[in-house]
Amino acid sequence: MKQAHLAGRTKGLRPSQQRQLERLSHRRHPEREGADQLTLERLAEKVIELCQPLHLVLDSRGLCRLLWVGPLDGSGQLLAHLPESPRRKSAGWRLISCSLTLQRNNLRPEQHDAIVALDLAPNSWLRFAPTSDRGGRRIAALWQPDPKEISGWSLIEANGLSELCQHSQGSTVKPEVTPLPSKDSRERVLLLTLTGPEQSRSERDLAELEGLVRSAGGHPVAVVRQKQGAPNPQTLWGKGKLQETALEVRRHSASLVITDRELNPVQVRNLERYLDCPVMDRSELILDIFAQRASSAAGRLQVELAQLRYRMPRLMGRGRSLSRQGGGIGTRGPGETQLEKDRRAITRRIEHLLREVRQLQNHRARLRNRREGLPRVALVGYTNAGKSSLLNALCSRNEHNKVLAENKLFATLDPTTRRLLIPQTGGKPLELLITDTVGFIRELPAPLVEAFRATLEETLEADLLLVVVDLSDTDWQAQLDTVHQLLNSLGSESIRQVIANQIDRCDSSALETIRSIDPKVIYLSAASGAGLQGLKHWLKDQFWGHRAESAPLHSVNT
Missing domain, CATH: 3.40.140 (Cytidine Deaminase; domain 2)
Structure with a gap:
């Protein structure tokens, strides 16, 4: 042998x-x-x-x-x-x-x-x-x-x-990589980033990327940075930096590399060839988180549509393999490539999902028509800003009626609507509807925005938007700007009211800064309950105050 x-x-x-x-x-x-x-x-x-x-x-x-x-x-x-x-x-x-x-x-x-x-x-x-x-x-x-x-x-x-x-290695102790605990099956991830001229901004973006990796179930083990300069159109990163990255992948036993920049299909293939390791960009990471969080049929439908639209131009097929088209005259020969067959199958699936999304839009429109007599409020904001916690604090008196509220990015995908009853003396309680929506994030992937348009319509059709911002986050100002920019890009014309959350955990300088930006901001803490009564009184004045008594409820926006 x-x-x-x-x-x-x-x-x-x-x-x-x-x-x-x-x-x-x-x-x-x-x-x-x-x-x-x-x-x-x-x-x-x-x-x-x-x-x-x-x-x-x-x-x-x-x-x-x-x-x-x-x-x-x-x-x-x-x-x-x-x-x-x-x-x-x-x-x-x-x-x-x-x-x-x-x-x-x-x-x-x-x-x-x-x-x-x-x-x-x-x-x-x-x-x-x-x-x-x-x-x-x-x-x-x-x-x-x-x-x-x-x-x-x-x-x-x-x-x-x-x-x-003749060397004897018996006395040599071979160092080992410190692995995760045996019961921990999280994937080891190396982060590959491009840093801009503003160091603090780059560090905050890196911290957000690490949060996304943890939300997806991964474990960041190392970070490789390169200063942003003239980009290499083939890989974005230089060859020397990629060799360093490949070495770091082996040193830390990483099984996946995630970049903080969106990559085109050619760049992904080039990076994987240089690193000899799977590569994923930030957009694909967000899509993966959405796929994990989608629990309802509507959520899974929209996530699948977004994933197919994202992966369609990145489809590789199986090399040059060919398949026969048929057995009649004019159909003999090499046939079509397997890649074309895969593309056609995905195109048919996308068309089917688009029809179901249109049905979902019509269904949500009918639900909104049934609620026409009640004021509608939507909670919007950056992901993990505390929207679900605020909804639970306002509307959920029973544990089984509470929505999921975790300290994770994109913990909530499906819109959840609850009734808020505001008591008043000498009459039945006033009633309005509050909807918890999916969180926003900077550079949200375009296929995701398009696929979740049926869900985002809950935001666009609301009478009032409560923009929740987490003041305990050091990057709250950039997050607030991102939310406003995304709402503007979606064409939202509803009234917006900024809600400063986590006032019991933030610095006094953050309170002064947001007061200078928006003097009408409402302060509260969804966790401790501070300021909730003030928000309810404000909502009561907004919809049932003297200025709105003689006008229809739906005309508050005008």
Whole structure:
């Protein structure tokens, strides 16, 4: 049975050279540690002859499983030639490399080779020069994976090749990545960002992106930043920064990279090729959160529509595979590509979902017509500003009647309407309807806004908008501006009243700032109940005050 496999840049090799390399790969090395010095010296001669680096992958028994010709270009190609048997991989691999670029003053692995070698996850990596010094010694260096090092590798020993071939690693403790607890199945995520000239703004945007990752069930493990300059249209980030990112992915055992910029399909493919890791942009992350939060049939319908519209231009298909179209005259031949079939299937599904969304819009319009006699108020604001908590504090006296209110981004997707009863002396309570709507966020994906238009109509058709802002958030001013901009882009003409929430947790400077922006702001705390009675009195005056007594309720907007 053939144990070793010769791969890499083998096309230009003569048959005699291939046979010589195969004989070298069949030579056995000491078990578990060290290497056969004579084999490595002959390997060095072949490196000089071929002017190509050579790499040996040894298993725990000292058998060579792979002899790779050329640089370590891609971990996928390298790992594809290795056996997947757990028995053979249990003790780990040993990697041995001989390269012309290795010099006495440059023993550190090249960045790209270091990344691919980390994917192999060897116990040790022996690197040596093919040429000898004046004393006849070949310089060599023994490395081991170390996530604490920037390069991902720590130097065990630098010495002559003969000494390192006899090196014992029994006393060497291999550092390990600190994993998440075994019961924690969250995905490890690396964040790739572009920072602008304003450092504080960039840090707040990064904190929001981390919040989105946690809301999606991920665990941010590292951040790679690059100053925003002239963008690279192929990847947005520079090649050097992407190599650093690829190394950080291996150091922190990240399984996903998320960017803070929206990417086109070409950029996603280029980034995944550079990083050898799945890549997701911010818009796709928000769509994923919406897909997790959608509980009702209407919510799932709108999320699926948004996802299909987002993924349609990013569809890759299955290469150049073809399928026959039929068996009649004019239908024989190569047929159409599988990609075109997938696109047509998605297009049909989108058309079906659009019909259902139109039915949903008509259904919500009928519901609003039934409530025509009651004033309608919509709670709007940035995500996680406290809208659901405010709705519970105002309208839900029973636990089973409360809506979900969690400290997560986009905890609420489906609009929920509750009746608010305001008691009055000498008569029955006054009644109005309050609707909790989906939260806003900066740069909300366009497919999501279009798909949720049926839900957002609850906001557009309301008589009054209560714009809830969380004063305890340091970025509340930018969040308030984002909400107003999104409402303007949706064409909202309803009256807006700013509600300053979390007044018991904010700084006094925030109270003064918002008072200077809007002197008519209403202050309250949905958690503690402070200011709720003042809001109810304000709503009563707004809809049933002296100015509105002689006018129809729906004319409050005019």
